[in-house]
Amino acid sequence: MSTGTRTGTRAGGSRTDTASAEAALCCASAAPSSWLLTLVEMRKMTDTRSGRWVLAVIGLTMVGMTCLVVFAADPGDRTTAELFLASQTGLSLLLPVVAIVAVTAEWSQRDGLTTFALVPVRGRIIRAKVQAGLILAVCGVALSAVVTVGGHALGIATGNADGGWAIPLDLVATRVLDCVIAVFAGVAFGMLLGSPLLSILAFYAVPIVLGILGGTVSALDGTMTWIDPGRALTPLSEVGDVSASEWAHMATSTALFTVLPFAGGAWCLLRREVK
Amino acid sequence: MVGRASTSGRCAAEAGDGTLDGMITVENLSKRYGDHRAVDDVSFTCEPGTVTGFLGPNGAGKSTTMRMICGLTEPSSGRSGVLGVPYRTLPNPGRHVGVLLDAAARHPGRSGRETLTLAAMVLGVERSRVREVLDDVGLASAAHRRVGGYSFGMRQRLGIAQALLGEPSVLILDEPSSGLDPEGIHRMRGLLRDFADRGGTVLLSSHLLLEVEAVADRFVMIAHGRVVAQGVKDELLRGRSGALVRAEDRTALHRALAEAGLTVRQTNADGGLVVDAGPAEVGRAAARGDVALVELRGADDLGLEELFLSLTGSGGDPADGSETEKEAAR
Numbered sequence: 001m002s003t004g005t006r007t008g009t010r011a012g013g014s015r016t017d018t019a020s021a022e023a024a025l026c027c028a029s030a031a032p033s034s035w036l037l038t039l040v041e042m043r044k045m046t047d048t049r050s051g052r053w054v055l056a057v058i059g060l061t062m063v064g065m066t067c068l069v070v071f072a073a074d075p076g077d078r079t080t081a082e083l084f085l086a087s088q089t090g091l092s093l094l095l096p097v098v099a100i101v102a103v104t105a106e107w108s109q110r111d112g113l114t115t116f117a118l119v120p121v122r123g124r125i126i127r128a129k130v131q132a133g134l135i136l137a138v139c140g141v142a143l144s145a146v147v148t149v150g151g152h153a154l155g156i157a158t159g160n161a162d163g164g165w166a167i168p169l170d171l172v173a174t175r176v177l178d179c180v181i182a183v184f185a186g187v188a189f190g191m192l193l194g195s196p197l198l199s200i201l202a203f204y205a206v207p208i209v210l211g212i213l214g215g216t217v218s219a220l221d222g223t224m225t226w227i228d229p230g231r232a233l234t235p236l237s238e239v240g241d242v243s244a245s246e247w248a249h250m251a252t253s254t255a256l257f258t259v260l261p262f263a264g265g266a267w268c269l270l271r272r273e274v275k
Numbered sequence: 276m277v278g279r280a281s282t283s284g285r286c287a288a289e290a291g292d293g294t295l296d297g298m299i300t301v302e303n304l305s306k307r308y309g310d311h312r313a314v315d316d317v318s319f320t321c322e323p324g325t326v327t328g329f330l331g332p333n334g335a336g337k338s339t340t341m342r343m344i345c346g347l348t349e350p351s352s353g354r355s356g357v358l359g360v361p362y363r364t365l366p367n368p369g370r371h372v373g374v375l376l377d378a379a380a381r382h383p384g385r386s387g388r389e390t391l392t393l394a395a396m397v398l399g400v401e402r403s404r405v406r407e408v409l410d411d412v413g414l415a416s417a418a419h420r421r422v423g424g425y426s427f428g429m430r431q432r433l434g435i436a437q438a439l440l441g442e443p444s445v446l447i448l449d450e451p452s453s454g455l456d457p458e459g460i461h462r463m464r465g466l467l468r469d470f471a472d473r474g475g476t477v478l479l480s481s482h483l484l485l486e487v488e489a490v491a492d493r494f495v496m497i498a499h500g501r502v503v504a505q506g507v508k509d510e511l512l513r514g515r516s517g518a519l520v521r522a523e524d525r526t527a528l529h530r531a532l533a534e535a536g537l538t539v540r541q542t543n544a545d546g547g548l549v550v551d552a553g554p555a556e557v558g559r560a561a562a563r564g565d566v567a568l569v570e571l572r573g574a575d576d577l578g579l580e581e582l583f584l585s586l587t588g589s590g591g592d593p594a595d596g597s598e599t600e601k602e603a604a605r
Binding site for chain 1: 342345346347348349362363365366367368369370371374376377379380381382383384385389393394396397398399421437
C-alpha cells in the first residue's frame with residue numbers, strides 16, 4: 001500500500017497503522033465461515049420458485065423412472081442397479097442446470113451486487129457454490145438410493161423384481177463422481193459465459209455437436225472418444241467395471257470441458273465488474 | 276480518527292490513522308472504459324457524523340465511483356478506503372458498511388424477508404434484526420411477498436433495510452430516494468439524519484439536488500467523471516461573485532459584455548447569463564452597449580441549485596451551449 005500524497009504527512013507509520021486498523025476491524029466482526037457461505041449458497045439454490053421447480057422435477061423423475069423400470073422393463077433388467085441408474089436420469093440432466101443458474105443468477109438477477117458487496121473475496125463465493133452443488137449432488141444420489149430401495153420393494157410386492165436388495169457400491173461411487181463432474185462443469189460454464197441461457201445451451205450443445213461430428217466424419221470418430229464428454233463419461237452411468245482406457249478418455253474429456261472452463265471461468269469471475 | 280462512528284458500538288476500538296484516514300476516503304480514483312473516462316481523478320473524504328451528498332447528472336460517474344469504493348469495480352487508477360482500509364480487506368464488510376447500489380438488483384423470486392435472511396446469515400446477526408429493519412422502513416406487512424411483485428419504491432425500502440441490517444457505521448447509498456413517495460423520502464431523510472447524528476457516516480448520491488439538499492452537510496458535485504466542486508454549502512457558494520443578467524436582445528447583450536471584456540460563465544435555459552463580474556460592472560457594460568435589461572442581480576442570490584446546474588450542466592452540455600452562444604454573439 002503506497003502512501004498517498006494527500007495524506008502522506010499525517011500517516012508516518014502507515015504500514016503499522018493500517019495493520020492496527022485492520023486488527024480492530026477483525027476484532028469487531030469475523031468473516032463468515034466457509035461452511036456458513038456454503039449453507040447460504042445452498043439456500044439460494046432452493047429458496048426461489050424456479051429453484052424449487054428444478055428440484056421437484058429431479059425428485060419426480062426419480063420416482064417416475066423407477067416405476068417405469070419396475071413395471072415396464074424386461075424381466076431380468078429390473079435389478080436395483082438398473083433402478084438406481086434410471087432414477088438418476090433427471091439428476092444427471094438437471095444438476096448442471098442448478099449449478100449454472102446458481103452462478104449466473106449473480107449476473108442475470110444481479111444478485112452479485114449484494115453477494116460480492118457482502119463477501120468481496122469472490123473466490124470464497126465460487127468455493128461456496130461448488131460445495132453447495134456437491135452437497136446437493138450427494139443428497140441427490142442418496143435420495144435416489146432410497147427411491148431405488150422403495151422401487152425394489154414395490155417390485156417384490158408386485159412380482160416385478162430381479163436380484164437382491166444391494167446397490168453395487170462401485171456403481172454408487174461412479175454415479176457420485178459423474179454428479180461431481182456435472183457440478184464442476186455447470187459452475188465452470190456459468191462462470192465462463194455469464195448468461196444462464198447461453199451457458200445451458202453451450203453445456204448441452206457441446207456433446208451434441210461433438211457426437212454429430214464423430215458420427216458423420218469417420219476420421220474424427222476415434223478422437224471423439226477422447227473429447228466428447230457425452231461419450232467419455234458414459235461408463236459412469238453403466239453397470240460394470242470401468243477400464244483403464246475408459247478412465248483415460250474420461251480424464252482427457254473432463255480436463256477439456258470441465259477443468260479448463262473452470263479455470264477460465266474463475267479467472268473471468270474474479271476480474272469481472274459487478275454491475 | 277476522533278469520534279469514530281459507533282452506532283453499533285462494535286467499532287469503538289481506536290484504530291489510529293491509516294493512510295486512508297476518514298470513514299470513506301477516495302483518492303485520485305479513475306475508471307476508463309476504452310477511451311471513455313467514466314471517472315476521472317476523483318478525490319474526497321467523508322467524516323463521521325456527516326451526510327455527504329454526491330451529486331451529478333445521470334452518467335456523471337457516481338455509481339461507478341461507488342462501485343469502486345465497494346470493491347465491485349476495479350479502478351483503472353487511484354484507490355479508496357472505508358474505515359481506513361480498502362473495502363475488500365474488511366472481513367465482514369456488511370457489519371461496518373451498509374451498501375445500497377441498485378434497488379432493482381434483487382432476485383424477484385425471493386420474498387423480502389428471505390432476501391434479508393440470507394444477508395443476515397452472512398452478516399452473522401440475529402434473525403430478529405430482519406424483523407426490526409423491515410419495521411424501520413415500513414415494509415413489515417409486505418415482507419412475505421415476493422420481491423418481483425414489489426414496486427420500485429418498496430425495493431428501495433428493502434435495499435435500505437438491508438443496508439441497515441448489520442448495524443453499520445457507514446452507509447453508501449446510490450440514489451436511495453428515487454422511486455420513493457414523499458412520505459418515504461421524508462422518512463428516509465429522518466433516518467439518515469438520525470444515523471449521522473449518532474456518529475455515522477453517510478455517502479448518498481442523487482441527480483436531484485433538492486432530494487439531498489435538506490439532509491446533506493457536505494456536497495461533492497461531479498460531472499463528466501470529474502469533481503467540479505465540493506465542500507459545505509457555504510463554502511460552495513462563497514467566491515461565486517458574479518451577476519445574473521437577462522436581456523430581450525440576447526445577442527446584443529453578449530456583444531456588450533464581450534466589448535467590456537466580461538466573461539459569460541453560464542447560459543441558463545431561460546436566456547439568463549451568469550457573468551464573472553459584479554452587477555454594477557455588468558450594468559455599465561449593458562448601458563454602454565445600449566442594451567435594455569430585463570433582469571440584473573448579484574450572484575449572492577444564486578442558490579445551490581443554480582450552482583449545481585451551472586457546474587454539472589444538467590439538461591444539455593453547458594460548455595457546448597455557451598460556446599455556441601458566444602459564437603453566435605460574434
